[in-house]
Amino acid sequence: MSSTHKGPWLLVVDVGVPLALFYGLRALGASDLTALLVGIVPGLISSAVSLVRTRRTDLIGMAVVLSMLGSAAVAVLGGDARVLLVRNAWISLPFAGITLWSLRHPQPLCYTVTLAMMPRRARVMEQLWATNARFRHAWKWITVFWGIATIIDGVVRIVLAYTLPISVVPATDPVITVLTIVVLQIPTIVLLRRSGTWHLVFAPRRPTVGEMTDDKLSQARMRELLDSGEATPMLAGMEVGPTWYADRWWYIPAEAADDADYQPADPEKSERFDRLRRRAEAVDRVQAELDGRQ
Numbered sequence: 001m002s003s004t005h006k007g008p009w010l011l012v013v014d015v016g017v018p019l020a021l022f023y024g025l026r027a028l029g030a031s032d033l034t035a036l037l038v039g040i041v042p043g044l045i046s047s048a049v050s051l052v053r054t055r056r057t058d059l060i061g062m063a064v065v066l067s068m069l070g071s072a073a074v075a076v077l078g079g080d081a082r083v084l085l086v087r088n089a090w091i092s093l094p095f096a097g098i099t100l101w102s103l104r105h106p107q108p109l110c111y112t113v114t115l116a117m118m119p120r121r122a123r124v125m126e127q128l129w130a131t132n133a134r135f136r137h138a139w140k141w142i143t144v145f146w147g148i149a150t151i152i153d154g155v156v157r158i159v160l161a162y163t164l165p166i167s168v169v170p171a172t173d174p175v176i177t178v179l180t181i182v183v184l185q186i187p188t189i190v191l192l193r194r195s196g197t198w199h200l201v202f203a204p205r206r207p208t209v210g211e212m213t214d215d216k217l218s219q220a221r222m223r224e225l226l227d228s229g230e231a232t233p234m235l236a237g238m239e240v241g242p243t244w245y246a247d248r249w250w251y252i253p254a255e256a257a258d259d260a261d262y263q264p265a266d267p268e269k270s271e272r273f274d275r276l277r278r279r280a281e282a283v284d285r286v287q288a289e290l291d292g293r294q
Contacts, residue, residue, distance in 0.1 A: 018170070026167065037084070069282030084170045085161035088177075100147035108143035121201055124247050130234060130281060134195040145187040153180045196229025200245075216261040217250055234277050242273045249273045 078197050102109035107129070115125055128135040156176060192198040222243060225231035230244035242251045242265070249265040251273070265273060 016185050023167075023170075075198040082161050082169075085166065085173075086158050088173060089154040089161075090155040092150050092157065096150035096154065099143055099150060103140060103143055103147075110146050111139040120199075121247065124244070125201055127232065127244055128197055128200070131277075132195070132197065135192075135197045138191040138195040138197070141191050143190050146184055149180060149184050178244055186258055191271050196274070199228065200230040200232075216263055219252075219259065222262055223251070234273060235280055242276070244277075 039161045102112075111125075111129070115122055118125070129139075153176060157173070159175075160172055164172070189198065192201065219240065222245070224230060225245055226233060226243070231243050234242040234244070240252055242249055243262065244250075246253075249270045250262040251265055251269065252260050252262055
């Protein structure tokens with residue numbers, strides 16, 4: 001989904017208005033090709049308005065615009081209305097190829113896109129990517145599922161466009177889109193839950209009464225978070241020590257009592273903990289390399 005179209009605006013401009021124009025114009029006697037061509041105009045106008053307002057473009061948004069213009073040109077030159085009906089497949093299939101190709105790179109596409117879409121959770125996601133092998137493994141398989149599902153999405157669109165009556169196909173397009181997105185939530189949720197990182201990345205952060213506030217977190221509550229994978233200790237196996245949770249470091253001051261609560265680190269301590277964490281990761285990598293040579 002293009003970042004230039006969001007929420008209700010997406011439903012109205014990209015779904016509701018094109019369908020209303022198509023079926024309205026056909027009821028007035030317009031040809032299928034004319035009705036479909038007019039139906040893409042709201043999307044083009046929306047993209048142009050967004051470009052003017054934000055003064056920037058995104059790859060997905062540009063792909064949508066180019067598919068509209070390209071399919072419209074081919075349809076007009078060839079006189080085939082069905083070419084316009086498969087324009088979304090022109091996006092789905094290349095996107096599927098790019099998605100699966102990204103598995104050859106250190107960070108797969110689904111992870112990088114989610115990272116960009118969730119800037120407030122970027123730090124915790126980057127921390128998990130650097131320290132949690134199960135988190136990395138989950139995102140690689142999520143990318144596989146998304147790539148395969150997008151191929152199926154594109155093939156289904158092409159088959160329906162050339163087998164169903166033209167008057168029926170436009171109504172199936174949003175249904176396929178919603179169904180594909182909903183179905184893909186299943187492997188995404190299951191894989192991240194199995195990795196123990198779902199709540200840390202996606203769940204809303206709600207204080208537990210009597211256990212956590214903005215400036216304290218009981219040791220009992222921290223143990224629960226560590227057991228569930230929502231919190232990550234600086235060093236594996238540490239019962240009490242600097243711990244990453246809810247986008248920040250928590251620690252117990254050295255001079256505090258044994259049962260003292262965790263408190264959030266200030267910027268200076270957070271920077272120090274970040275440095276210590278990087279050093280610990282470097283030691284772990286060296287040790288893993290030495291173990292592999294034995």
